[in-house]
Every structure is written in structure tokens, then in C-alpha cells.
Amino acid sequence: xxxxxxxxxxxxxxxxxxxxxxxxxxxxxxxxxxxxxxxxxxxxxxxxxxxxxxxxxxxxxxxxxxxxxxxxxxxxxxxxxxxxxxxxxxxxxxxxxxxxxxxxxxxxxxxxxxxxxxxxxxxxxxxxxxxxxxxxxxxxxxxxxxxxxxxxxxxxxxxxxxxxxxxxxxxxxxxxxxxxxxxxxxxxxxxxxxxxxxxxxxxxxxxxxxxxxxxxxxxxxxxxxxxxxxxxxxxxxxxxxxxxxxxxxxxxxxxxxxxxxxxxxxxxxxxxxxxxxxxxxxxxxxxxxxxxxxxxxxxxxxxxxxxx
Numbered sequence: 001x002x003x004x005x006x007x008x009x010x011x012x013x014x015x016x017x018x019x020x021x022x023x024x025x026x027x028x029x030x031x032x033x034x035x036x037x038x039x040x041x042x043x044x045x046x047x048x049x050x051x052x053x054x055x056x057x058x059x060x061x062x063x064x065x066x067x068x069x070x071x072x073x074x075x076x077x078x079x080x081x082x083x084x085x086x087x088x089x090x091x092x093x094x095x096x097x098x099x100x101x102x103x104x105x106x107x108x109x110x111x112x113x114x115x116x117x118x119x120x121x122x123x124x125x126x127x128x129x130x131x132x133x134x135x136x137x138x139x140x141x142x143x144x145x146x147x148x149x150x151x152x153x154x155x156x157x158x159x160x161x162x163x164x165x166x167x168x169x170x171x172x173x174x175x176x177x178x179x180x181x182x183x184x185x186x187x188x189x190x191x192x193x194x195x196x197x198x199x200x201x202x203x204x205x206x207x208x209x210x211x212x213x214x215x216x217x218x219x220x221x222x223x224x225x226x227x228x229x230x231x232x233x234x235x236x237x238x239x240x241x242x243x244x245x246x247x248x249x250x251x252x253x254x255x256x257x258x259x260x261x262x263x264x265x266x267x268x269x270x271x272x273x274x275x276x277x278x279x280x281x282x283x284x285x286x287x288x289x290x291x292x293x294x295x296x297x298x299x300x301x302x303x304x305x306x307x308x
Contacts, residue, residue: 034177034201035095035132040235041307043300044070044097044269051085060272063287065297072097072269077104078118081125090131097134107152111159119164123171132175137161139181139239140206142189154192161195177201181239184223191230203227204239209252210280216259224263237267242284250295257299261306
């Protein structure tokens with residue numbers, strides 16, 4: 001984690017805290033650049049309803065006392081860049097994270113240029129927005145649950161990733177922070193799917209506290225350690241995480257943020273939805289759980305003080 005001035009570390013704190021660090025978030029850096037190290041660490045959230053509405057993100061901030069600095073959502077292939085949502089996020093001191101999901105095409109076709117018109121249009125919209133945007137393509141490529149994952153040849157995935165980045169760069173969209181996001185485990189599949197240092201700015205890791213014995217050091221840290229071997233020097237963030245609603249939830253929330261400090265994690269993005277379907281089918285939402293909300297408020301504030 002970058003060692004910054006004390007004031008920078010307080011960019012997100014629990015609302016209502018009397019500490020002198022608990023100030024409004026500083027202005028986030030604008031105009032055609034990636035996200036600077038001076039903005040880290042960050043707390044982010046994914047809420048159902050994005051990018052159609054900002055209201056769930058405002059509700060999260062009100063409920064937790066934590067202003068999200070990353071607003072994440074999942075974008076269907078050929079879906080347009082959500083200008084209005086991006087502008088609202090920027091107004092509320094948050095960076096937009098777009099997880100591009102190529103469900104209706106293949107990596108081979110993308111690499112062959114079959115989506116170039118769409119990609120150029122998207123890149124033009126991002127460039128025109130003019131503020132930093134985080135973009136991830138084909139998240140969790142080391143798992144079999146997505147069509148672009150382990151069932152797709154690694155070479156095709158890497159070619160598609162690099163082609164997308166090249167198209168954006170050719171359009172002058174230099175305000176993108178490129179995030180390569182993987183799932184915990186299946187380490188043997190990671191190296192061959194890494195797009196390369198010149199095509200990735202941040203590394204992301206997805207890992208959920210789905211069971212009462214989930215622990216950062218045992219479940220998340222091994223993947224993070226391996227990623228730092230194949231992508232040294234890259235900021236590492238928790239791209240998706242959630243804590244299952246059981247008696248250990250407050251303790252596991254504290255474990256998440258304590259682990260994030262110990263492992264120099266630059267951002268934590270919470271998956272704040274009630275999941276229907278999927279591997280775990282859990283209600284990850286913090287709202288309605290006073291003990292979890294209190295733990296999240298306190299632990300996230302401590303993370304940002306200590307991680308800075």
C-alpha cells in the first residue's frame with residue numbers, strides 16, 4: 001500500500017465520527033488520467049439496480065455511514081456506456097467500475113475485430129466523460145461458470161483483452177484504469193490468462209465469506225500472494241466480497257478489513273445484494289442487520305486509517 005500523507009487516508013470514514021479525520025471526501029482527480037495512488041485506499045459497493053438508479057448507492061451510504069468511492073456494476077455486451085450514472089457517481093465522489101461481460105460473443109470473435117464498432121463507440125463515450133473509469137473485461141476467467149472462463153482457450157482470452165485495450169487506446173480513452181479480476185483458487189489457470197503488465201493497471205480478487213469458517217488468511221491471501229508473483233507491483237483490490245448472514249458475521253467483517261490492512265489491499269468492494277441463484281445463493285446485504293452495519297462502519301474506517 002502506498003504510504004501517503006495522513007490526511008489522504010481519511011478519504012472515506014464513517015459518517016458522524018467526531019475525529020478530525022472524518023471530513024468530507026477530497027475532490028477526486030479529473031481529466032484523462034487513471035486513478036492516482038493518492039486516492040487509495042477505497043471502499044466500493046455493488047448494488048442491484050445499477051446503472052439505472054443511484055438510489056441504492058445512496059441508501060448504502062446512509063445505512064452504513066460509509067460513502068462508497070467505487071460504484072460497481074455489470075455490463076452486458078454491446079450495452080452503452082452509462083453516461084448519466086457515471087456523472088452521478090462522479091458527483092458523489094465515486095469512481096465507476098464497469099465489469100464488461102461478453103456473454104453474447106466469444107473471445108475469438110472479439111480478438112478478430114468483430115466488435116470493433118461497439119468498442120470504438122464505447123471508448124469514445126468514456127473519453128468524452130473525461131474522468132477516471134475502471135473497466136474490467138471477462139472477470140473470473142479462472143473459473144468454469146462463465147463462457148469466457150476456463151472453457152475458453154487462454155490464448156483467446158488474452159488476445160481479446162489486449163485487443164479491447166488497444167482499441168480504447170487508439171480512440172484516446174486514456175482515462176481508463178484496466179482491472180484484471182480473478183476468483184480465488186484455481187491458481188494453475190491464472191498465469192496463462194494474465195494479459196500482461198502493459199495491459200493491466202490493477203489486479204482484482206473475488207472471494208466471499210460464504211461459510212462460518214471462512215478466513216482472509218486461509219481463503220483469500222494465497223491467491224493474492226500468487227497474483228503478486230505473476231503481476232508484481234500492481235495495486236491489488238478485493239473486487240467482490242460478501243459476508244453470509246450468521247452469528248459470526250460481525251467477526252468476519254472485522255476479519256475482512258483486518259486482512260485487507262495486513263495484505264496491503266488498495267480497495268474493498270462489497271457485493272450488497274440478496275443473491276438469487278449462483279453458487280452460494282446468499283443474502284449478502286448489510287441493511288437490516290444492525291450488528292453487521294456497526295461492524296462494517298467501524299472496520300472499514302479502521303482499514304482506511306491504517307491502510308493509508
